[in-house]
Amino acid sequence: MGDLVTARLVLHPLTAGEAERVVAGVPDAADRWAAGYPTDGDVLAARRYLDVCAETGDPHPFGDFEIRLREDGRAIGGAGFHGAADENGCVTVGYGLVPSARGSGYASEALRALLGFARAHGATRVRGDADHDNLASHRVMTAAGMRPAGQDERVRYFEIVWGGDAPVGAPPA
Numbered sequence: 001m002g003d004l005v006t007a008r009l010v011l012h013p014l015t016a017g018e019a020e021r022v023v024a025g026v027p028d029a030a031d032r033w034a035a036g037y038p039t040d041g042d043v044l045a046a047r048r049y050l051d052v053c054a055e056t057g058d059p060h061p062f063g064d065f066e067i068r069l070r071e072d073g074r075a076i077g078g079a080g081f082h083g084a085a086d087e088n089g090c091v092t093v094g095y096g097l098v099p100s101a102r103g104s105g106y107a108s109e110a111l112r113a114l115l116g117f118a119r120a121h122g123a124t125r126v127r128g129d130a131d132h133d134n135l136a137s138h139r140v141m142t143a144a145g146m147r148p149a150g151q152d153e154r155v156r157y158f159e160i161v162w163g164g165d166a167p168v169g170a171p172p173a
Contacts, residue, residue: 022046036098089124111144
């Protein structure tokens with residue numbers, strides 16, 4: 001599987017070796033990491049990816065991606081899926097950026113690319129969530145075409161649905 005390329009970003013699918021370096025926080029000579037990368041979220045995602053690989057094998061195409069700037073190849077965050085699609089074609093997505101890269105539309109751009117990728121690979125629904133006070137993440141998901149789909153005491157849920165009679169961005173019936 002190759003890189004996903006957008007106007008300003010490259011979403012590079014993580015390999016197990018790259019995920020191990022993210023978890024360790026130690027780049028090799030070929031890695032180009034922006035200041036602050038990996039974040040705690042990147043480390044958690046890389047650990048989850050490695051756990052899934054160990055338990056059930058590589059989840060690709062629904063794995064994790066390093067978000068890199070096209071202009072210089074620096075890793076500024078991560079995005080990806082929490083595992084393979086379930087029996088109904090549903091996947092859960094997450095993303096995050098280093099603080100210096102926030103507020104420039106990169107997260108929405110990366111999420112739009114992941115949503116298109118998921119749809120092209122047979123997903124019928126993509127879910128995400130964010131804490132109630134994380135309004136920036138709410139805006140990212142909405143800008144990428146996801147719609148509110150409920151909440152609990154801690155988080156607000158978002159999703160996008162394709163197929164059947166459900167239009168893009170429609171919440172579940």
